[in-house]
Amino acid sequence: MRYHSTRGAAPVLDFRGATLAGLASDGGLYVPESWPTLTANQIADLAGLSYAETAVRIMLPFVGDTLSEEELRDLCEQAYGRFSHAAVTPLVQLDHDQWLLELFHGPTLAFKDVALQLLGLLFEKFLTGSTRRLTIIGATSGDTGSAAIDAVAGREGIDIFMLHPAGRVSDVQRRQMTTVLAPNVHNIAIEGDFDQAQALVKTMFATQALADRFSLSAVNSINWARLMAQVVYYFYAAVRLGAPGKAIAFSVPTGNFGDVFAGYVAARMGLPVERLVVATNVNDILHRALSSGDYSKGKVEQTATPSMDIQVSSNFERLLFDLGGRDGAAMAAQMRGFDASGAMRLTNAQQQGAAGLFASARVDGNDMALAMRWACEHAGETIDPHTAIALSAARALDTTAPVVTLATAHPAKFRDAVERATGLRPGLPARVGDLFDREERYVTLPATLAAVGDYVAAHATPSA
Ligand SMILES: *Cc1c(COP(=O)(O)O)cnc(C)c1O
Numbered sequence: 001m002r003y004h005s006t007r008g009a010a011p012v013l014d015f016r017g018a019t020l021a022g023l024a025s026d027g028g029l030y031v032p033e034s035w036p037t038l039t040a041n042q043i044a045d046l047a048g049l050s051y052a053e054t055a056v057r058i059m060l061p062f063v064g065d066t067l068s069e070e071e072l073r074d075l076c077e078q079a080y081g082r083f084s085h086a087a088v089t090p091l092v093q094l095d096h097d098q099w100l101l102e103l104f105h106g107p108t109l110a111f112k113d114v115a116l117q118l119l120g121l122l123f124e125k126f127l128t129g130s131t132r133r134l135t136i137i138g139a140t141s142g143d144t145g146s147a148a149i150d151a152v153a154g155r156e157g158i159d160i161f162m163l164h165p166a167g168r169v170s171d172v173q174r175r176q177m178t179t180v181l182a183p184n185v186h187n188i189a190i191e192g193d194f195d196q197a198q199a200l201v202k203t204m205f206a207t208q209a210l211a212d213r214f215s216l217s218a219v220n221s222i223n224w225a226r227l228m229a230q231v232v233y234y235f236y237a238a239v240r241l242g243a244p245g246k247a248i249a250f251s252v253p254t255g256n257f258g259d260v261f262a263g264y265v266a267a268r269m270g271l272p273v274e275r276l277v278v279a280t281n282v283n284d285i286l287h288r289a290l291s292s293g294d295y296s297k298g299k300v301e302q303t304a305t306p307s308m309d310i311q312v313s314s315n316f317e318r319l320l321f322d323l324g325g326r327d328g329a330a331m332a333a334q335m336r337g338f339d340a341s342g343a344m345r346l347t348n349a350q351q352q353g354a355a356g357l358f359a360s361a362r363v364d365g366n367d368m369a370l371a372m373r374w375a376c377e378h379a380g381e382t383i384d385p386h387t388a389i390a391l392s393a394a395r396a397l398d399t400t401a402p403v404v405t406l407a408t409a410h411p412a413k414f415r416d417a418v419e420r421a422t423g424l425r426p427g428l429p430a431r432v433g434d435l436f437d438r439e440e441r442y443v444t445l446p447a448t449l450a451a452v453g454d455y456v457a458a459h460a461t462p463s464a
Contacts, residue, residue: 001064003030003224006321007335008328016066016126019119019225020134022218027335028328029318030224035268036061043244043270046235051088052076055118055232058269062228067125075125079117082107084431089114089233091240091404094379098394100387100407101237101250108176109410109432110307111259112147114233115226120151120158122225123217127157135214135460136160137204139190139197141306142169143409146176148219153182159460160219161186163197163452166444172413172428172435179438186459192447203449210453215463220256222314230262231269238271241402247274249403251394253386254278254286255308257315259406264319267357274401278360279393281308281368286316290360293351296343304365304385304417307408320346323353361393368392369421376422384409385417 003018007028013021018030046054055076056069063072080088085105092100106113123134134157138148145162152158162177166189178187190197204210205218219226238248250273252260260278267273280287281303289295297311321331324347338344346354363371368385371392375381383391387407394403411418411426419425428435445451 001062002033004033005030006317006328007332014066015063019122020126020217022223029222031318031321032062037270040244043239046239051236052080054236058232058235059228075118075121079121082117089236091237092381094375094381097402099402099404101233101404102407103233104407104410107150108146109413110143110147111408112143115229116147116151118229119219119223119225120155123158124155132215133461133463134158134217136217136219137201138219139163139194139201141194142173143307144220146173149177149180149185153180153185159184161188161456163188163190163201165194165197166191168193175435175440178440178442179435181441187442188452188455189442189444190447191444196447200447200449200452204453207453210456213462214460227258227262230259231265234263234266235271237404243272247272247401249275249397249399249401251277251279251390251403251405253308253390253406253408254280255310257286257313261315261318273357274399275397276358277393277397278358279390280362281305281389282362282364283309284362285311286313287360287362289346290354290358293346295346305389307386320350323350325349359397361396363389363392372421382411382418382424382426383407384411384414
């Protein structure tokens with residue numbers, strides 16, 4: 001399998017190359033050159049398979065010859081063996097046709113573990129036997145940082161530097177990062193907000209003195225391997241609810257469009273998907289784009305669902321590229337226009353292509369709280385605010401198909417918001433129970449390239 005950039009001007013890479021690169025050198029995102037498909041019989045054969053074995057069947061065609069089937073199976077068993085539920089991503093029934101797909105049984109209690117646990121192992125595997133080292137630099141408003149750190153802590157050939165805005169992540173989120181004491185993990189609290197932390201990361205990637213000495217890499221959802229890993233649970237859930245004989249709808253709490261794009265890939269691979277609901281909070285750029293073709297930035301509003309407080313959804317470019325005829329030059333021109341003006345129109349092909357499969361909804365804080373209370377009162381389930389955004393949209397969907405809401409975080413990660421809406425304060429699961437007794441380690445630095453760049457240069461290992 002070969003991977004092309006959505007902007008058409010970066011080298012074509014194999015799976016190993018695309019995984020290690022993350023972002024394409026022309027500013028685009030890597031996508032597979034074609035979608036492998038499963039026949040109805042092959043989908044039916046997934047019934048009863050373990051999560052790890054399902055993952056092998058779904059991911060093998062994307063991996064191509066960069067890993068053997070045995071090697072891939074070994075990585076999947078390791079990655080998903082670290083989840084606290086034997087089903088890895090169990091389904092929970094809420095009422096006659098509403099279901100939750102619980103994606104938060106990984107080590108850091110958010111769905112990002114599903115992809116990052118595998119990505120950490122892929123990095124290590126692909127670096128073994130080479131002199132190349134990776135220096136991962138990222139900025140986090142919470143969930144990505146802890147999931148990425150857990151995934152690469154102690155792994156050979158990798159250093160990770162994670163920037164978080166000092167005092168602006170929750171205690172649980174900070175401790176999940178700063179109590180990981182492995183020597184390759186470097187937590188930096190930035191005296192500034194998340195946007196400043198993210199801007200610093202971008203500047204470091206563009207700083208030649210760093211890029212020349214270190215092999216810099218990113219772990220956000222622009223990395224294709226993360227999306228590939230997320231395709232698996234759409235198949236896993238759908239076959240348990242009757243696919244391929246029955247079409248299933250999914251409602252997805254959406255920020256960067258990574259999770260829901262994985263659902264699109266599942267549909268392209270042959271899974272009968274009745275609808276993909278893109279559920280946004282009041283930061284609704286994706287809802288406006290899908291309902292009226294208007295993709296234009298607003299100002300980010302802070303909400304109780306911080307992982308969905310975004311202005312620009314990087315992975316949306318992958319959808320626009322695929323629906324727009326896979327024309328890299330046209331995509332590059334469309335994105336240049338967007339970068340210059342902060343707005344663009346979807347083409348007719350893009351709009352019509354999306355309309356066949358996607359629905360979208362904008363859910364405000366009031367409807368989010370109502371959905372949390374409904375889940376408590378009608379099914380005895382405590383859900384996190386992100387999940388509640390998608391559940392609200394799921395319940396409003398006009399369909400006779402079973403609707404699966406993706407539950408993206410454990411409610412304990414957002415205890416204050418859950419308590420405000422429901423009066424119940426979820427306890428931390430036993431596996432992270434001593435989080436507040438563990439030693440923390442991090443440095444606090446001013447939000448300047450001089451301070452942070454020097455720190456990285458002094459603590460990272462140069463790539464040979
Ligand atoms: C990251 C995240 C999301 C958004 O997922 P995208 O792939 O960015 O659309 C939703 N909910 C939670 C809890 C998250 O951590």
